Amino acid sequence: MSKKITIEPVTRVEGHGKVTIHLDENNxxxxxxxxxxxxxxxxxxxxxxxxxxAPVLVQRxxxxxxxxxxxxxxKALDVIVGAGTGDGLTPTGEKMRRLMHYGQIFxxxxxxxxxxxxxDLLFGVDADPAIRNIIGVALQHKDLAVQGVxxxxxxxxxxxxxxxxxxxxxxxxxxxxxxxxxxxEKESFINGADPLNIDKxxxxxxxxxxxxxxxxxKNKSFIDNFAAFPSSHMSLVRKDGAMDLYHGVLRAVDAxxxxxxxxxxxxxxxxxxxxxxxxxxxxxxxxxxxxxxxQGWYRVGPLARLNTCDFIPTPLAQAELEEFRTLNNGxxxxxxxxxxxxxxxxxxxxxxxxRDLLHDPDLLEGERVVKGQKTHRGVGVIEAPRGTxxxxxxxNDHDQVTLANxxxxxxxxxxxxxxxxxxxxxxxxxxxxxxxEPMMNAVEIAIRAYDPCLSCxxxxxxxxxxxxxxYDAKENLIDIKRT
Amino acid sequence: MQILIYGYGxxxxxxxxxxxxxxxxxxAWVKKEGFSGFTFENNYQLNIEDAAEIANxxxxxxxxxxxEEIDDFCLSVVDGKKELSFTTHAASPSYxxxxxxxxxxxxPLVLLVHIKGYEWAFREGLSEKAEKNLGNAFRYLQKLxxxxxxxxxxxxxxxPC
Numbered sequence: 001m002s003k004k005i006t007i008e009p010v011t012r013v014e015g016h017g018k019v020t021i022h023l024d025e026n027n028x029x030x031x032x033x034x035x036x037x038x039x040x041x042x043x044x045x046x047x048x049x050x051x052x053x054a055p056v057l058v059q060r061x062x063x064x065x066x067x068x069x070x071x072x073x074x075k076a077l078d079v080i081v082g083a084g085t086g087d088g089l090t091p092t093g094e095k096m097r098r099l100m101h102y103g104q105i106f107x108x109x110x111x112x113x114x115x116x117x118x119x120d121l122l123f124g125v126d127a128d129p130a131i132r133n134i135i136g137v138a139l140q141h142k143d144l145a146v147q148g149v150x151x152x153x154x155x156x157x158x159x160x161x162x163x164x165x166x167x168x169x170x171x172x173x174x175x176x177x178x179x180x181x182x183x184x185e186k187e188s189f190i191n192g193a194d195p196l197n198i199d200k201x202x203x204x205x206x207x208x209x210x211x212x213x214x215x216x217x218k219n220k221s222f223i224d225n226f227a228a229f230p231s232s233h234m235s236l237v238r239k240d241g242a243m244d245l246y247h248g249v250l251r252a253v254d255a256x257x258x259x260x261x262x263x264x265x266x267x268x269x270x271x272x273x274x275x276x277x278x279x280x281x282x283x284x285x286x287x288x289x290x291x292x293x294x295q296g297w298y299r300v301g302p303l304a305r306l307n308t309c310d311f312i313p314t315p316l317a318q319a320e321l322e323e324f325r326t327l328n329n330g331x332x333x334x335x336x337x338x339x340x341x342x343x344x345x346x347x348x349x350x351x352x353x354x355r356d357l358l359h360d361p362d363l364l365e366g367e368r369v370v371k372g373q374k375t376h377r378g379v380g381v382i383e384a385p386r387g388t389x390x391x392x393x394x395x396n397d398h399d400q401v402t403l404a405n406x407x408x409x410x411x412x413x414x415x416x417x418x419x420x421x422x423x424x425x426x427x428x429x430x431x432x433x434x435x436x437e438p439m440m441n442a443v444e445i446a447i448r449a450y451d452p453c454l455s456c457x458x459x460x461x462x463x464x465x466x467x468x469x470x471y472d473a474k475e476n477l478i479d480i481k482r483t
Numbered sequence: 484m485q486i487l488i489y490g491y492g493x494x495x496x497x498x499x500x501x502x503x504x505x506x507x508x509x510x511a512w513v514k515k516e517g518f519s520g521f522t523f524e525n526n527y528q529l530n531i532e533d534a535a536e537i538a539n540x541x542x543x544x545x546x547x548x549x550x551e552e553i554d555d556f557c558l559s560v561v562d563g564k565k566e567l568s569f570t571t572h573a574a575s576p577s578y579x580x581x582x583x584x585x586x587x588x589x590x591p592l593v594l595l596v597h598i599k600g601y602e603w604a605f606r607e608g609l610s611e612k613a614e615k616n617l618g619n620a621f622r623y624l625q626k627l628x629x630x631x632x633x634x635x636x637x638x639x640x641x642x643p644c
Binding site for chain 1: 494495524525526527530531532534535582585586605606
């Protein structure tokens with residue numbers, strides 16, 4: 001008799017997901033599925049609304065990466081208002097947006113590493129769940145926990161200064177930006193009292209990397225072998241191959257590093273990317289069209305970005321990239337837990353970019369908006385913290401949105417996340433079909449590496465706790481456990 | 484006395500915006516009355532940096548929508564001893580208080596206003612019943628905050644959950 005084990009919701013990842021593990025007659029793992037409840041009603045919600053509302057409305061999709069949606073929508077609308085495809089803005093417009101975006105990357109990655117991932121690293125998969133959380137980190141590694149809080153706060157303040165406010169920011173508008181950075185804000189970010197200044201953020205970013213690399217030396221086997229598998233990788237890169245999280249062309253590489261997509265203008269993304277529907281989940285499975293669904297799936301996010309770019313255009317992060325690349329002899333890095341390593345290199349890169357931008361006079365003055373010949377279709381793509389994010393809009397002659405299509409980062413990572421869960425399930429449960437706390441956490445660690453955003457913005461009090469259900473081959477519930 | 488009023492939720496999900504709307508109504512009232520010592524924050528959800536935000540306050544009032552079985556609204560004291568849940572989407576008030584205590588060695592008096600909501604669809608605007616509950620909570624807090632020292636000295640008179 002085969003059995004189905006259900007783990008839901010997955011804790012310490014965004015929102016709410018569910019894992020089912022199906023056992024065969026011999027109590028080995030047959031197959032696994034990661035179910036993500038993706039709410040897609042917002043695409044309908046946008047239809048009929050004036051297009052200029054989109055950058056504000058889309059922030060309501062998600063409470064954790066509203067800035068990414070805000071900027072991706074604004075980039076798409078740049079095209080619609082005739083302001084170019086990402087590189088046609090005024091220097092002030094583009095640099096303010098970049099500061100906003102790198103602030104978002106910085107705060108999001110910091111939150112993920114220090115408060116979601118570090119408990120796994122510090123205490124291990126087998127540790128008592130009572131201490132394997134950030135409170136445990138706070139008690140035993142107070143400095144680390146404080147750094148995480150203050151780095152997150154710094155990034156949030158950057159967002160507030162560039163977007164206008166923490167929630168429902170209005171900073172990015174079609175064709176540009178609606179505010180400059182004030183001199184007081186600039187002064188505060190550069191020379192603010194410790195620790196809330198950019199130099200301290202760069203320093204702490206370097207310290208975080210030292211912490212991880214020290215951990216890696218001591219736990220190399222675990223980090224390298226946990227849910228590792230070869231894959232293709234996709235991201236935006238700058239025209240010259242540099243890492244660029246705000247704008248660029250689409251590039252994908254295969255497991256050997258061969259370019260399987262390169263220099264692609266994302267306005268044409270529909271010619272290159274297809275989404276497969278599978279009957280057991282609402283979340284689609286994107287793939288590169290020319291390779292087909294079986295061969296064309298890919299990873300996105302920090303690990304993918306480090307695998308696709310030729311170099312990182314800031315010196316400290318570039319030095320880290322060079323060291324990172326020696327780990328796999330220059331080939332694309334296939335190690336699931338190296339997402340954390342890559343995320344830390346991106347934190348450092350984001351800090352360096354912010355430091356450079358904060359000294360740029362274009363943030364303080366200059367034209368903010370450009371407009372040109374209006375069109376009826378625009379696509380905006382950005383490298384969100386979790387990976388490549390697509391926003392595609394079409395409008396009618398009355399300026400109303402007639403089509404909105406979004407491919408979010410977590411959707412792009414759907415196939416690799418499923419494969420990671422499968423790997424972990426096999427290694428922990430083959431011959432030992434028991435739901436244990438370490439096994440459950442191992443599954444979560446695999447998913448958590450991708451930092452998925454299982455978006456559901458309602459969060460009122462009274463949420464469901466962790467639930468584990470066991471079904472027989474006929475889908476009869478034979479056991480259920482709640483934490 | 485330094486007081487933080489912090490509403491959280493999603494205005495785009497109907498009654499999920501109750502906490503933010505309460506905070507905004509109180510901010511307008513405080514401004515009109517000319518009271519000092521108040522800070523107002525709104526966000527989709529609480530998050531880790533809020534531990535630093537509350538560390539230098541004497542009284543913190545979190546406000547959130549609630550699906551619990553309550554009449555219109557109620558208040559609970561948040562002591563950081565239970566409901567220590569955390570995802571990057573949301574941190575519980577207890578989690579924030581516990582983090583503040585552990586990281587910054589501070590524990591202000593923290594109250595959570597639970598306001599009963601009913602509708603959570605992807606659109607703006609409160610349900611009729613939620614609008615009424617918001618009004619009740621607002622009037623109650625007007626009285627409480629007119630003399631906030633009493634809230635610090637004595638927790639009597641709070642409307643418990």
